[in-house]
Amino acid sequence: MYERLGQRFRQIMAAQQFLSTIKYVAGTKPSFQLSEIAAYLEEPLTIGQMYAALQPHLDGLGLGAQKTGEDYTISRLLPSLPYILNAAEEKRLEAYLSLSSLPSILEAAIEQYITGKTGKDWSDPILLERLRRAIVAQKDDYWKPADKRSLHYTKGYAVLGYLAYHFPVYFMQARHMLAQLAREGLLKQEMTILDLGTGPGVIPLAIDDFWMCLDTARATVHSVERSKENIEAFGALARSVATNNPQVTLKLPREADITSPGNVSLPDLIDLMVFSNVLNELAGLPVAARADIVMNYTERLAPDGTILIIEPAEEATSTGLRVLALALKKRGLSIYAPCTFVWGTNCTPDRCWSFQTAPSLRPTRIMNTLAACNEPFRYVNTDIKYSYVMLRKDGKVRTSCHIPKGTKTLRLSKIHLNVGKRVTVVAAKMSEDLGNAETHIFRLCDGSAEKPVFAVLPAFHIMPSNRDLGSAPYGTVLEIRNVLVRYNPAHDAYNLLVSRNTQIMPTP
Structure with a gap:
């Protein structure tokens, strides 16, 4: 011994x-x-x-x-300088994000691929009915309990249904996330990007499209996908729509399961690593196992690289992402965005349903044609709502906000002791408007709350002094002075009632 x-x-x-x-x-x-x-x-x-x-x-x-x-x-290694957008690029990006339609060349490429794959025109009634059945089966499967789901968009009409129904929305989500990365200085002049579980190539194709907004940045995009049919679809779409932009190089996916890639060759010093709408499909695995999957790839992340995880905004999936993000934080990664841990404590994410929204997608021709039936609502997917987290291993965060000791600011973990009192809080705005025209409601979080907290602003109380609650972007940390605390037993949550005397302002 x-x-x-x-x-x-x-x-x-x-x-x-x-x-x-x-x-x-x-x-x-x-x-x-x-x-x-x-x-x-x-x-x-x-x-x-x-x-x-x-x-x-x-x-x-x-x-x-x-x-x-x-x-x-x-x-x-020399530190990489961030790619800073110039005025012309900002203007170009603004116009780009205002587009509500899938690029026409990509829409046509999806139609052509479905036609070529099936040997029937995409608008053929028999083919449309098969697509409808595939879409309904996928949606029904998604709403099953996590341990009962299969969620395999990997062959046959499952892939074609995904292209018709899910792909357009996920592509538009990617546009907005790439724009956010660019505006926050998280892109570099030379980028190595890895998309894990790429499916038919949503993220690589979105990158190829988005990079046209940038003057000189360059990117090489690698990906991993387990399904041969998805890899085939990726190749077909890339050949049809790739811009031949010398600034972007799209590599064909490596065929592997992201949970156990084996000896598949992957790049080192990855600047951006993406898991887009894929980790939720592993819901049968415990959180620790999904965290292991992410951490297994982090040794390939550049010291100043970013991990981006995107998931659907549905409540269970969105909440699951927050639980996973906290598990990764405990493994040593920092949450860059959207969360801000105002008090330097870990949160209680079990009921944290938080998501971003963007203007809706204009329905594609396939969606409109599929919707020409008795249940049109089943086949039109246009809402851009998604949950995301950006993680780093260098400790960098978007907003560093710590309250000095002795200040009269209430931690949301102590809100239950202050029902009926007027208080001041510092918290991040973690939702768009969840209310209606009469009453505006926004989720708040300071990283300490044990139960959901909402700011409630009746329309007739809107004043210049509290208008920032509605106009501030998602994730903005706000100082909110003179709000009344109420408990909402119907939802086991707390409301902060904003009145004309409430002052709200972004923190410095």
């Missing part, structure tokens, strides 16, 4: 000496060969052994490795 402990101790000391040596040499040279390290070591190691020991620590040390013959060149 003591011999084993001694051996283990020597191994730990050797590993520490090795990493210390790497740090020392990296501090004296911008680049060096890994073989140079051997001369410093008491215990001899081969090049392969040294690389295996170093590879998990490269990001943390701010180093990159490039294979050079039988050796490796180790280099210090």
Whole structure:
């Protein structure tokens, strides 16, 4: 026993000496060969052994490795400058986001693919009926309890139904998320992007389309997909719609299951990693297992890279994303957006139903044709509502807001002790308007609440002093002064009643 402990101790000391040596040499040279390290070591190691020991620590040390013959060149990574939009790009982006239709070339490509795949014109009545059945089956499956779902959009009419019903909405969601990344300085001049569970290529095709708004940024887009039919659809659509923009390179997907990619070759130093509408399909797995899947890929994330997870806005799925995000935060990632932990505490996400909205999509020709039946509502999918989280491993957050000790600001975790009182809170606006024209309702969160909290603003109480509640973008941290606390037993939630005497302003 003591011999084993001694051996283990020597191994730990050797590993520490090795990493210390790497740090020392990296501090004296911008680049060096890994073989140079051997001369410093008491215990001899081969090049392969040294690389295996170093590879998990490269990001943390701010180093990159490039294979050079039988050796490796180790280099210090220079910080990547964010891609900052200029005035012309901002104007172009504004016009781009105002478009409510799927790009006509992409709409036509989907129609052509369905026609070519089935051997019938996409508007053929028999084909339309099969698409209807596929869409209804997918929707029925989605609404089953999580452990009863199958959610396989992987072959036959399941893929074609996905293209007709889900693809357009997910494409438009991606537009808005890419615009947000651009405006927040999370894109770079040279981007390596990995889309995990790409399906028929929503994210890569959206990137190819979006990059036309940018003057000089470049992107290479990799993806992983398990379904051969989705990969086939991806290839067909990409050939039809890819812009031939030299700024974007779309790589064909690697065929693999994202839960166990095996030996599939994936890029290192990924600047943007995307899980779009895919992790919810693993709802049968516990949260810890889904967090493991995400964390398994983070060693490939660049030190200043971003992980983007997008999910549907449906309550159970949206709430599940918040639970997953907190699990990933506890594993060491930081939540960049949309959440702000005002008090530096972890939240209670079990009832956190929070989502973003955008202007609706104009129905495609296929949707309108499918809707020419007795139940048209089943086949038109135009609402742009989605939940998302952006994660980092460098600790960066969009809004850093911490309340100094001694300030008279109420934590939402203490709201139950203040029913009937007027209070001041600092919290993020975590919904669009959930009310109506008479009464405006917005979800609030400061990262401490144990039960849902809503700001309630009757229309006749709207004043310049409280108007920011409605106009502030999703995720904005607001200081809200002089609001009355009420408990809502019907929903086991708390309301902050905003009146004409309430002052609301974004925090600095």
